[in-house]
Amino acid sequence: MSRGRGILFVISGPSGVGKGTVLKKVCEDMKDISVSVSVTTRKPRAGEIDGVHYNFISKNRFKELVESGGMYEYVEVLGCGYGTPKQAVDERLAKDEDVILEIETQGAEKIRSVRECVSIFIVPPSLSELKRRLEERKTENSAQIEGRMAKCRQELPCAYDYDYVVLNDDLESCIRKVDAIIEAERQKVSRNIKNIDKIIFG
Amino acid sequence: MSRGRGILFVISGPSGVGKGTVLKKVCEDMKDISVSVSVTTRKPRAGEIDGVHYNFISKNRFKELVESGGMYEYVEVLGCGYGTPKQAVDERLAKDEDVILEIETQGAEKIRSVRECVSIFIVPPSLSELKRRLEERKTENSAQIEGRMAKCRQELPCAYDYDYVVLNDDLESCIRKVDAIIEAERQKVSRNIKNIDKIIFG
Numbered sequence: 001m002s003r004g005r006g007i008l009f010v011i012s013g014p015s016g017v018g019k020g021t022v023l024k025k026v027c028e029d030m031k032d033i034s035v036s037v038s039v040t041t042r043k044p045r046a047g048e049i050d051g052v053h054y055n056f057i058s059k060n061r062f063k064e065l066v067e068s069g070g071m072y073e074y075v076e077v078l079g080c081g082y083g084t085p086k087q088a089v090d091e092r093l094a095k096d097e098d099v100i101l102e103i104e105t106q107g108a109e110k111i112r113s114v115r116e117c118v119s120i121f122i123v124p125p126s127l128s129e130l131k132r133r134l135e136e137r138k139t140e141n142s143a144q145i146e147g148r149m150a151k152c153r154q155e156l157p158c159a160y161d162y163d164y165v166v167l168n169d170d171l172e173s174c175i176r177k178v179d180a181i182i183e184a185e186r187q188k189v190s191r192n193i194k195n196i197d198k199i200i201f202g
Numbered sequence: 203m204s205r206g207r208g209i210l211f212v213i214s215g216p217s218g219v220g221k222g223t224v225l226k227k228v229c230e231d232m233k234d235i236s237v238s239v240s241v242t243t244r245k246p247r248a249g250e251i252d253g254v255h256y257n258f259i260s261k262n263r264f265k266e267l268v269e270s271g272g273m274y275e276y277v278e279v280l281g282c283g284y285g286t287p288k289q290a291v292d293e294r295l296a297k298d299e300d301v302i303l304e305i306e307t308q309g310a311e312k313i314r315s316v317r318e319c320v321s322i323f324i325v326p327p328s329l330s331e332l333k334r335r336l337e338e339r340k341t342e343n344s345a346q347i348e349g350r351m352a353k354c355r356q357e358l359p360c361a362y363d364y365d366y367v368v369l370n371d372d373l374e375s376c377i378r379k380v381d382a383i384i385e386a387e388r389q390k391v392s393r394n395i396k397n398i399d400k401i402i403f404g
Contacts, residue, residue, distance in 0.1 A: 001369055120389075121391070123398065123401050124401070125401070126401060126404070127401070127404070153402075156398075156401065156402045157402060159391065159398050159402075160391060160395070160398060161391075162391050163390065163391060164386065164389045164390055164391060165389060165390075165391050165394050165397070165398055166389050167203055167397070176385070177385055177386075177389055179382070180381070180382040180383075180385035180386045180389075181382075181385075181386040181389060183378070183379055183382035183383075183386070184366070184379075184382045184383040184385070184386035184387070185386070187322075187366045187367060187368050187379055187382075187383060188365065188366055188367075189323070189361065189362060189363075189364050189365060189366060189367050192367050193362070195367070195369070196325065196358075196361050196362060196367055199325050199326070199327070199328060199329070199358065200355075200358045200359060200361075202328070202329070
């Protein structure tokens with residue numbers, strides 16, 4: 001059943017909880033859904049690909065987007081801008097495709113305040129398990145890990161404001177649950193009024 | 203994650219849409235969920251099994267249940283009572299098990315008015331396809347089929363009052379969608395406050 005309009009999903013969760021891996025698999029599993037890539041003014045780090053991890057844009061272009069009202073949300077961190085441009089998201093939604101935004105809790109709050117979306121927060125089994133995973137990645141020193149853990153303790157209470165909370169204790173099970181949320185949201189009556197009309201009135 | 207309390211799912215849909223087949227498979231697929239069987243005062247028809255299709259009870263017992271406030275909903279059709287006793291449902295919900303009620307639109311409306319539940323309406327691709335399926339079953343004559351179609355035309359507009367609408371154009375896909383709705387509802391933040399507390403506060 002075509003719904004005429006896509007659904008905007010907003011996914012957050014602490015660093016190291018496995019959001020990236022989950023979303024990659026979810027977009028492979030499900031049809032008509034894709035992750036919308038954020039823009040940033042910072043320089044790409046080693047291994048980061050333009051258009052995949054971020055769309056890397058100039059400070060001027062970023063300023064233009066902000067001033068023309070072209071961003072759903074944006075933040076500045078250490079002098080660099082990060083944001084979600086409206087156009088790419090809206091174009092896909094208008095084509096009846098669903099869009100996932102992987103954003104931080106602050107950005108999610110902004111988006112919820114300006115438009116309808118379905119928000120999912122991915123949680124680790126415990127803070128100690130999250131720390132273990134960050135240490136296992138071996139990409140950060142212990143001070144950086146402490147920084148991430150402090151940020152996580154700040155972000156976790158935002159989970160109460162989301163629509164869904166998904167535990168990532170087992171990757172396969174976490175992916176299956178996010179798939180289920182997307183599938184379920186597509187069946188909401190409020191999104192299928194025209195389809196019901198069609199069955200009743202032909 | 204244990205939620206401490208089960209979810210009550212209410213499933214309706216016109217006769218012949220395949221509710222019974224879908225629910226049987228859903229209960230096989232998913233853990234901790236079962237269909238709660240209605241009670242009736244009418245005599246079992248050929249092939250109907252007590253405790254499976256209905257719990258067949260006496261008119262006196264039915265009256266007792268109604269008068270003691272022991273029914274979530276009940277109706278009388280052609281002098282026979284049909285109803286959903288509270289006790290069997292509540293006991294399972296209290297044990298953190300989910301319960302599915304397969305009930306008619308009138309009963310669903312009553313339940314929604316007295317307690318929180320998640321309601322799903324299963325729809326056929328079209329009225330003509332539903333008629334074709336009823337004819338194919340060869341269990342009813344054409345007058346009976348006309349009666350069922352008239353009832354379906356009455357019931358279908360109730361779909362707008364449900365939370366979810368699932369199209370049964372393909373049995374496997376319909377089952378997968380109902381499974382997804384159950385899985386998604388289990389991840390709702392509102393049902394997992396204690397689990398989030400536990401991750402944050404240990």
